[in-house]
Amino acid sequence: MRKVVILAAVVLWVGSGCVVMPSPPRSVSYDVEVISEPLGARIEVNNDYVGDAPLTVEMFGGQDGRVTRQYVIKAYPVNVGWTQTKKLYFSYGNIGRHLCDFVPKRMLFNTNLEPINPTDNVNLNIKNQK
Numbered sequence: 001m002r003k004v005v006i007l008a009a010v011v012l013w014v015g016s017g018c019v020v021m022p023s024p025p026r027s028v029s030y031d032v033e034v035i036s037e038p039l040g041a042r043i044e045v046n047n048d049y050v051g052d053a054p055l056t057v058e059m060f061g062g063q064d065g066r067v068t069r070q071y072v073i074k075a076y077p078v079n080v081g082w083t084q085t086k087k088l089y090f091s092y093g094n095i096g097r098h099l100c101d102f103v104p105k106r107m108l109f110n111t112n113l114e115p116i117n118p119t120d121n122v123n124l125n126i127k128n129q130k
Contacts (some may be wrong), residue, residue, distance in 0.1 A: 015127065066090075070088065073107060
């Protein structure tokens with residue numbers, strides 16, 4: 001009887017320190033085609049120059065196709081134009097996994113586009129009316 005009590009105590013003591021943590025999603029390599037209009041935009045991924053468009057960039061995602069890392073992709077125009085930025089968000093842990101962005105098959109950067117709100121000199125003169 002004493003051996004059973006000691007064995008039960010040892011099992012409880014060993015088992016009480018074990019915590020099962022969810023494993024991070026397994027990363028799979030995805031090839032993402034990056035295209036620019038006009039061709040030749042300078043492409044950076046997470047502040048690292050990777051080449052001039054068109055090119056293929058390697059990104060990592062889970063089996064479900066969602067990114068397993070955070071990505072910031074920037075396209076700088078060849079001559080005159082506007083810098084374009086796209087962000088892919090990743091949430092740590094399984095709680096926010098459904099909020100993660102999917103790895104795209106291709107990304108298009110149009111550096112000919114102007115901002116939605118150009119820097120016009122807008123002067124609103126609003127006076128208190130009684």
